[in-house]
Amino acid sequence: MNITIHEEKCCGAGQCVLVAPAVFDQRDEDGVVVLLDTTPADDQLDTVRNAAAVCPAAAIEVEA
């Protein structure tokens, strides 16, 4: 699984963290997404895709 983060798009909603807390976090200062795990296990794929789908700023891209 390959995850691409577009920091310039991130609006700091934290929706990704709510869906996939093992993979995403937010920076303290501006809430921008932080990728905690650049190579999550395959069983995380659906969760990560849900996180990408509900991102209100379309800032997360996932390739299987």
Added chain:
Amino acid sequence: MSTPDRVVIVGAGPAGLAAAEGLRRGGFVGRVTLIGDEPHLPYDRPPLSKQFLAGEWDLGQLRLRQPEAYAASDVDLRTGVTATALDTGNREVVLTDGSRVSYDEVVIATGVRARALPGTEHLPGVHVLRTLDDAIGLRAAMQGGPQLVVVGGGFIGAEAAYVARELGCEVTMVTDRLVPLADAVGDDVGATLTQLHQEHGVRIEAGVLVEGVVTDGSRATGVCLADGRTLPAEAVIVGIGARPNVEWLSGSGVPVGDGVECDERLYAGNGVWAAGDVASWTDPDSGERLRIEHRTNAAEQGLAVARNILAGPDAAAPFRTVPYVWSDQYDLKIQIHGRTRGADRVHIVEGSLEQRQFTALYGREGRVTAALGVNMMRPLRALRPFVAERADWDTALAALTARAA
């Protein structure tokens, strides 16, 4: 019921796209057709009043998926095609050219359209901001720093006012409310944001009704107010809300009111589902009928409908959500989890209005209904569980006091 073979999704915004992708991810192998009436590939709307309007982003950055992604996930995307009717008897979507697309299940994700000031729908110089084409037109109109009047005191108008000031336009915001943005954030936060706009040179005309737009015969030259004054304008931006796109469903038997009226599962019966801005559904927790015009909700509902279609109406799950919306104005990022409208109490949890950095809880009838943050992204997320649980107000405040101690 048996698994469907053909799903047609009408509306190619984030809700429709999420439904299409959700079906594929759920293992659906039948045909998925995604019909959009705009000529563009599916794109994201929040940046239209933000980065795109400011000229910081181009069209490519608005795209929700790369052009090749649709074929890769075997989604039959048809852009520039308008659905004109739904034939629920034959289970067919009727298109502009008279052709029909048959379905086993249909997802209505036709969204909303911007409300216009009556009589100004096609008047040059008057802009709404909903579609990419709207934003392209407004972006062009803002060049050279013209005199602008923004009609409406909501987020769209406020964001347009902010961008216009950054581009050097002269801006007046007119609203019939006493405090701009108060509908969305309450009086105190609304007053803080109003002051912010004033400090950045936006003239505010609050508590004033707009009578109409004055023209020179060919284009808008100003806005005429109920108190008799006329505000001159080279361009007028109208941000007075939106209406669901449901007219095409007339005669279909699909229950329609303020949107497509669904049950708790986003199901409207007879193979018809709805998602996104157009969907009105019964919130399983409060029992209230809701319709939410937020970006996140659109994606969540699209995914939920895909899951429910695959499960079938009998096993479909009720849709539960904590709505999320944000707005960028000057150096402030305003974020809201939950519903602030109708709140009868507000409590500042951290920071202060004066610092313009704070989190706040909103409540109604003894329950927490929303959390709002300004420039406090991470701390705000910690308040979301109170909203999700509809926590008892006093218990939540006591817990927060204990947490701070």
